[in-house]
Amino acid sequence: MAGVDASESIHPFIPKDLILPDYVPIILSQSTILGVYGSASLLVVFFVWILAGRFPKISKTDKILMCWWVFTGLTHMILEGYFVFTPEFFKQKNPTYLAEVWKEYSKGDSRYVGRDSAVIAVEGITAVLEGPACILAAYAIATRKSYSHLLQIAIALGQLYGTAVYFITSYLEGDNFAASAYYYYFYYVIMNSFWVWIPSLIVIRSWKKICAAVRAQEQKKTKTR
Amino acid sequence: MAGVDASESIHPFIPKDLILPDYVPIILSQSTILGVYGSASLLVVFFVWILAGRFPKISKTDKILMCWWVFTGLTHMILEGYFVFTPEFFKQKNPTYLAEVWKEYSKGDSRYVGRDSAVIAVEGITAVLEGPACILAAYAIATRKSYSHLLQIAIALGQLYGTAVYFITSYLEGDNFAASAYYYYFYYVIMNSFWVWIPSLIVIRSWKKICAAVRAQEQKKTKTR
Numbered sequence: 380m381a382g383v384d385a386s387e388s389i390h391p392f393i394p395k396d397l398i399l400p401d402y403v404p405i406i407l408s409q410s411t412i413l414g415v416y417g418s419a420s421l422l423v424v425f426f427v428w429i430l431a432g433r434f435p436k437i438s439k440t441d442k443i444l445m446c447w448w449v450f451t452g453l454t455h456m457i458l459e460g461y462f463v464f465t466p467e468f469f470k471q472k473n474p475t476y477l478a479e480v481w482k483e484y485s486k487g488d489s490r491y492v493g494r495d496s497a498v499i500a501v502e503g504i505t506a507v508l509e510g511p512a513c514i515l516a517a518y519a520i521a522t523r524k525s526y527s528h529l530l531q532i533a534i535a536l537g538q539l540y541g542t543a544v545y546f547i548t549s550y551l552e553g554d555n556f557a558a559s560a561y562y563y564y565f566y567y568v569i570m571n572s573f574w575v576w577i578p579s580l581i582v583i584r585s586w587k588k589i590c591a592a593v594r595a596q597e598q599k600k601t602k603t604r
Numbered sequence: 605m606a607g608v609d610a611s612e613s614i615h616p617f618i619p620k621d622l623i624l625p626d627y628v629p630i631i632l633s634q635s636t637i638l639g640v641y642g643s644a645s646l647l648v649v650f651f652v653w654i655l656a657g658r659f660p661k662i663s664k665t666d667k668i669l670m671c672w673w674v675f676t677g678l679t680h681m682i683l684e685g686y687f688v689f690t691p692e693f694f695k696q697k698n699p700t701y702l703a704e705v706w707k708e709y710s711k712g713d714s715r716y717v718g719r720d721s722a723v724i725a726v727e728g729i730t731a732v733l734e735g736p737a738c739i740l741a742a743y744a745i746a747t748r749k750s751y752s753h754l755l756q757i758a759i760a761l762g763q764l765y766g767t768a769v770y771f772i773t774s775y776l777e778g779d780n781f782a783a784s785a786y787y788y789y790f791y792y793v794i795m796n797s798f799w800v801w802i803p804s805l806i807v808i809r810s811w812k813k814i815c816a817a818v819r820a821q822e823q824k825k826t827k828t829r
Contacts, residue, residue, distance in 0.1 A: 497722040500772035504765065525818040527813060529757070536758055540729065540765045547725035586754060589814060593750040596817040599824055 393558050399492060401470040407479045415476060416458075417599025423450055427517065434521045442468035444531070445517045447577060448596065451538075452513025460506035466494060486558040501541040509537050528585035529537040535578035535585075544572050617714035618783050624717060626695040628698060630705045641683075648675055652742070656798035660747045669756070670742040676763075685731035685820025709781040712791025715774070716782075722773040726766040734762050760803035760810075767799050773807060799800060 391590045427581045431442040439470035462468065462476040468478040469485075469492050512534050519527040549556060549567075557563035615627045649671045656667040687693065688701040693703040694710075694717050710717035737759050744752040774781060774792075782788035 415607060428731055453806070491643055496773045496776040497725065498721065498770070498775055500769045504768055525815045525822065528818070529754075529814055532754070532758070534762055536761055537765055540762055543729055544722070544725045547728060548721045553725055556665040586751070589818065590750045592818045593753070593814065593823040595821045595824070597750065599820070 391558055392485055392556075394489070394555060397493050399469060399491055402492075403469065403474060404472060405479055405482045406474060407476070407483075411484060412476075412479055412483045416480065420450055420454075423453060431521060436523075437521065441520050445520050446580070448513045448517040448520070448531075448534075451574075451577075452510050452517070453512060455505050455510030458500045460510065461498060463503045463506050464493065464524075484511055484566055487556075487562040487570070488549070489556045489558070495548070496543060501544050504537070505541055506564045508532055509541075512537075526586045531581050532589070535581040538574050538578040539582070542571060544570070616783055617710055617717055617781075619714070619780060622714055622718050627717075628694065628696060628699060630707045631699060632701070632708075634708060637701075637704055637708045640672055641705065643689070645675055645679075645728060648678060650804050656746060659823075661748070662746065666745050668808070672747050673738045673742040673745070673756075673759075676799075676802075677735050677742070680735030680738060684727045687716065687725060688731050692819075704811045709791055712787040714781045714794070720773070722769060726769050730763070730766055734759055734766075737762075753813045756806050756810045757814070760806040761815065763799050764807070765801040767796060770796070808825075 390397070390399050390404075392399075400573055427446045427449045428442060431437055435513075438521050441510075458477065458480060462481050465478070468474075470479050474482070474594075481491055490498045505604045512530065516527070516530050516534055524530075556566055615622070615624050615629075617624075648666055652671045652674045653667055656662055656670045662670075680693070684703065685706060687706050690703070693699075693706050696703050699707070715722075715723045737755065741755050741759055743749075743757055749755075782792055
């Protein structure tokens with residue numbers, strides 16, 4: 380390992396031979412990092428819930444969905460957008476909160492700190508295209524646009540596709556990117572699972588709604604003839 | 605390069621330092637490989653066109669779309685399915701036609717012969733999920749199912765997402781996987797472009813159709829009240 384000095388391999392990530400020149404250790408605690416994300420998310424949900432209530436004829440399910448879309452949209456744009464466009468986040472001498480988030484998450488999947496190209500591609504599409512589309516989905520639900528269910532299906536399928544590429548590439552490369560079983564299950568499995576089962580439920584719900592509308596429209600056409 | 609004998613690096617792909625132990629050179633000519641794929645595809649299109657004509661009230665556009673869905677579905681399942689589940693295709697002593705296809709295509713993108721994990725992940729999703737869904741889409745068009753446009757949007761968006769991951773990962777890794785400019789533009793750019801502009805047109809068309817149906821259904825509801 381000539382040319383690699385000791386400082387380059389001192390980091391908490393797996394695989395151990397991952398080379399991270401100028402890596403700056405995490406300063407914030409896990410509880411601070413998760414606490415800020417959790418509190419900010421709760422604030423967003425609270426704000427969207429209040430705002431959604433001001434629109435006419437909004438069902439409880441629609442209000443919950445609006446909260447989800449704004450929460451996931453902001454996560455995509457702010458958290459994931461930061462990751463995509465800040466390749467050197469792990470080198471910051473005075474790390475920002477978002478840099479700390481990605482160093483912490485990399486304990487569950489070191490491909491983030493290692494800048495794996497499949498991860499960057501998926502996160503790039505998610506941050507740039509799906510993030511803004513999520514906010515549009517919340518707006519479409521509130522204002523009862525005709526494309527509301529269609530847009531929700533399109534984004535949810537994109538989230539499912541991205542998560543599939545994310546898990547499959549890790550599996551193909553040996554599935555050995557977590558610092559411990561704890562981080563593997565907590566960060567990599569459980570946290571990502573929300574972007575599997577929630578989009579799945581949304582696709583099923585909106586799929587049924589659109590099919591019902593199309594069927595009703597066809598029957599109307601047949602009657603008119 | 606101890607332990608690497610000369611035979612391991614003799615192949616027509618770029619980068620030159622890609623190690624392919626037991627690589628067996630291409631036997632079939634480019635015209636044979638493309639000719640067989642082209643002829644088989646024309647046969648499929650001809651057969652589907654005749655079959656589609658036997659369904660009642662099928663427009664010309666629907667017949668063209670049915671041909672496209674069966675063609676792309678069979679390409680996904682047979683060609684791409686073979687690639688995904690035959691990791692050692694380039695080592696076959698008596699290579700099958702499909703092995704020759706992928707050795708030839710690898711001149712445009714050596715990540716295929718090099719088993720890049722992002723390429724395998726995208727091709728795996730395409731072959732296993734999207735391939736059969738394409739055949740279902742052709743059936744749904746023929747039998748005028750209420751989910752027809754929705755399914756077409758879902759598959760087309762998946763094809764667009766896959767192509768995006770495919771191009772972005774290549775770009776992030778230096779975009780240096782083609783044996784020459786000829787193969788880069790012919791195989792990598794032009795051939796893949798069909799899976800960009802055709803799915804895009806399908807998404808736009810089906811999106812409009814569904815929105816129109818949903819709007820008509822909403823107006824009907826309002827009138828009934």
